[in-house]
Amino acid sequence: MSQAFDYAALAPFLSVHLNNLGDPYAAESTLLNTRALEQEVLAYFGKLWRSTDRKPLVPESFWGYLLGMGATEGNMYALWSAREYLRTQDFTEGAKSSVREEPVVFYSEASHYSMAKCASALGIPTFEDLGNGLYPGQCPVTSDGRWPHGVPTDNGAVDPERLAELVDFFADKGHPPIIVLNAGTTFAGSFDDSPAVWQALCPVLERHSFRTGTDGANRQDFWIHVDGALGAAYLPYLEMAHTQKLTSERGPRFDFSLPYICSIVTSSHKWYGAPFASGVYMSREKYRMRPETHPEYVSTPDTTLCGSRNGLSALILWYALATISPDEQAATAARCTELAAYAHHQLQSISEWHPSFQVHRAPPSLAVRFTRPRPDIFDRFHLSGEGKLAHIVVMPHVTRSAIDLLVDALRSTDALA
Incomplete structure (x- = not known):
C-alpha cells in the first residue's frame, strides 16, 4: 500500500456520517452522502x-x-454477478442463458487467496473442486x-494454453467458465x-457452441474478471508514461477496450493510498444485476454487496484524483518502475x-x-514472504535510500542464516 498521501484537508468530514447507500445511480435515500463524488470517480475510471x-x-x-x-x-x-449471469434466464432484457450446467471458476496458482474463499462462500465450484469430485485423476494439464x-x-x-486445456475439459461437459x-x-x-488468453480461449468456447459475443449477440456463455488490486490502477499510468517516453516498460492490455x-x-488504498481499505468495482451496464428487493425502509434499490457503504471512501479517492493529475501519476509510475x-x-x-x-x-x-533473509532483517524492513522467498513492492513512498539500506543489510555475512 502506498503511504504517500495526505488527506489532512478532509479532517472536518470525520465528524460527519457519510453513507452511500445502494446503487450509485439509483435514487438517493440518505441526505448525508457523497454519491455525486462517487459518480465522478466512476466516470474517471470509466475513461x-x-x-x-x-x-x-x-x-x-x-x-x-x-x-x-x-x-x-x-x-x-x-x-456473484458471473454466477447469476450464467445461471439465470433473464439477467438482461431480451437475452436468455443457454447454459444448463453449473459454472466453474478458473484462476491461476498465483491468484490472491481470496478467490478460493469467495468461490466457497458463493457455492461456485472451482475446477479443482469439480475435478476432484467428479473427475478424479483426469486433469489434462498434469x-x-x-x-x-x-x-x-x-x-x-x-499459462494461456494450460488454461484453455482446462476450460476445454469442462466445456466439453457443458460447464461455462x-x-x-x-x-x-x-x-x-x-x-x-488478457489478449493471449482470449486467443487461446475463444476457439475452445466456439468449438463447444458457447456464445462468445463475436457474432454480435448480446449474450455470452462465459465471464472474464480482472483482479487488478494494484495493477489496474498502476498499468494505465505506466502506459501514459510509455507514450510520453518516460519509460520503456509497459504491461499487457486488460481493460474494457477488450470486449470480452x-x-x-482495484484497491484504491494500494496505488493512490488511503487510511483504510477501499476500492473500485466496474463492469458494463448490461451486467448490472437486478436488485433482489426494493426495500421500503431505505427507499432505494440496492445492487451492491454491502448496502451501506463508507461515503468517506468516495471523498478520499475523489480528492486524490482531483489533486494529482494523470501526468503526475504517469511520472510516478515511471519513477516506481x-x-x-x-x-x-x-x-x-x-x-x-x-x-x-x-x-x-x-x-x-x-x-x-x-531469498528470504533471517527473521530480524525480515521484520525490520516489513517484508512479506512466500516459502523461501521474500519480496518488496516499490510503491510511491519507497525511496532509493530505503532500498540501499535493505541491500546493505542483506550483504552481511549471516543475513541468510
Whole structure:
C-alpha cells in the first residue's frame, strides 16, 4: 500500500456520517452522502479503463460502485454477478442463458487467496473442486492427472494454453467458465496477458457452441474478471508514461477496450493510498444485476454487496484524483518502475556475498522477489514472504535510500542464516 498521501484537508468530514447507500445511480435515500463524488470517480475510471460512457446510456456503458472493503469485496461481487449471469434466464432484457450446467471458476496458482474463499462462500465450484469430485485423476494439464489448486503459471503469469486445456475439459461437459485474470499477482506482481488468453480461449468456447459475443449477440456463455488490486490502477499510468517516453516498460492490455472483459476491480488504498481499505468495482451496464428487493425502509434499490457503504471512501479517492493529475501519476509510475529495476539490479549484486542468493522480477512488475533473509532483517524492513522467498513492492513512498539500506543489510555475512 502506498503511504504517500495526505488527506489532512478532509479532517472536518470525520465528524460527519457519510453513507452511500445502494446503487450509485439509483435514487438517493440518505441526505448525508457523497454519491455525486462517487459518480465522478466512476466516470474517471470509466475513461482510465477505456469503457463506454454512460451518456447516452447503452448496454456497453460502464457501471460500478465504490467498495466498502478492498478488492476482495470486488472479487466476491464479480463471482456473484458471473454466477447469476450464467445461471439465470433473464439477467438482461431480451437475452436468455443457454447454459444448463453449473459454472466453474478458473484462476491461476498465483491468484490472491481470496478467490478460493469467495468461490466457497458463493457455492461456485472451482475446477479443482469439480475435478476432484467428479473427475478424479483426469486433469489434462498434469502428468499424474491430479487436479492442481490453480492454473499453472509461467514466471507468475497464467499459462494461456494450460488454461484453455482446462476450460476445454469442462466445456466439453457443458460447464461455462468464470475466469479470473490478474493485473498484478499478489506476490510476484505478474500480469496475465488478457489478449493471449482470449486467443487461446475463444476457439475452445466456439468449438463447444458457447456464445462468445463475436457474432454480435448480446449474450455470452462465459465471464472474464480482472483482479487488478494494484495493477489496474498502476498499468494505465505506466502506459501514459510509455507514450510520453518516460519509460520503456509497459504491461499487457486488460481493460474494457477488450470486449470480452466483463469486470475489473482495484484497491484504491494500494496505488493512490488511503487510511483504510477501499476500492473500485466496474463492469458494463448490461451486467448490472437486478436488485433482489426494493426495500421500503431505505427507499432505494440496492445492487451492491454491502448496502451501506463508507461515503468517506468516495471523498478520499475523489480528492486524490482531483489533486494529482494523470501526468503526475504517469511520472510516478515511471519513477516506481525505474526504482523497481534499480532494486532488482542492486539485489543481484548480493550473489557476490551469497552465491545461493536468488532475485526475480518480471517487468513491469513493481515487486522484486529474493531469498528470504533471517527473521530480524525480515521484520525490520516489513517484508512479506512466500516459502523461501521474500519480496518488496516499490510503491510511491519507497525511496532509493530505503532500498540501499535493505541491500546493505542483506550483504552481511549471516543475513541468510
